[in-house]
Amino acid sequence: MSEDIAAFASVMERADVKVIAVVHTDCDAVEPAHVQATEALNADLKRAGVRHPIAVTPAWEMETWWMLFPVAVRSVRNCWDEIDYGGKHVGAIRNSKEQLTRDLRPKSRDIQRRCPDYHESDSITIARRVADDPRHLAQIRARSDSFMAFVGDIQGSF
Numbered sequence: 001m002s003e004d005i006a007a008f009a010s011v012m013e014r015a016d017v018k019v020i021a022v023v024h025t026d027c028d029a030v031e032p033a034h035v036q037a038t039e040a041l042n043a044d045l046k047r048a049g050v051r052h053p054i055a056v057t058p059a060w061e062m063e064t065w066w067m068l069f070p071v072a073v074r075s076v077r078n079c080w081d082e083i084d085y086g087g088k089h090v091g092a093i094r095n096s097k098e099q100l101t102r103d104l105r106p107k108s109r110d111i112q113r114r115c116p117d118y119h120e121s122d123s124i125t126i127a128r129r130v131a132d133d134p135r136h137l138a139q140i141r142a143r144s145d146s147f148m149a150f151v152g153d154i155q156g157s158f
Contacts, residue, residue, distance in 0.1 A: 002048035009050050020157050021045060024056035027146070031059040031091035034146035038153075054153045059146040062123055064096040068140045068147060072129035073104070076122050079115035080104040085142035 005021050013019040025041055027033040037057040045053035058065045066073050067090040070083045083103050093099055101118045130136045 002044050002050065005045065006049035009052075013051065018052060020052045020054055021050045022054045022056055022154075024058075024062070026061040027057055027059040028061065029059060030094060031089075031145045033057075034059045034091075034149060038149065052157060054150070054157060056150055057146055058144070058150075059091045060094055060096045062097075062120075063100045063118075064090050064093060064144055065147050066123070066126050067093070067096065067100060068142050068144055069126065069130050069136045071139065072126055072133070072136050073100075075129055076125045077104075077115065079106060079111055080118070081106050087141055087143065089143045091144040091146055 005023060009019040009021050023041060023045060025037065027037045034057040037059075038055040041055040041057060042053045045055075067083065067085050070085070074080055074082055081104055083100070090096065097118075097120070104118050106112050106115050
């Protein structure tokens with residue numbers, strides 16, 4: 001896949017255009033697993049010819065990062081329970097997808113029957129909500145070192 005990404009990036013890159021390849025893989029491990037995963041993914045992309053890679057390596061998985069954005073997550077389905085991980089180190093949560101799914105599930109059985117559980121496909125909407133409103137970033141209270149490393153990489157690429 002790295003070769004395909006490199007080929008696409010090289011076609012798009014010009015003297016006046018910097019192509020940044022933002023590539024995702026879950027760590028399937030708790031922090032600080034993102035450090036090694038980021039180094040490995042960036043090295044693989046650079047070996048393939050990607051000049052400006054940025055690894056997206058959430059520990060444990062992408063749902064860990066969604067835990068940082070309770071307002072954006074709840075806006076996807078107003079029947080979901082509110083989540084608030086406060087100052088918790090969410091990057092240390094194993095199986096965060098399952099945890100997030102349980103935490104969003106309404107307590108009332110009646111509402112549960114009418115309210116779909118969280119699914120990976122909801123990530124697209126959550127990401128759009130976060131991207132569309134920068135206030136979500138300012139409201140982060142929980143801790144995710146992998147997310148903060150990603151933010152630093154993004155900021156350092158411009």
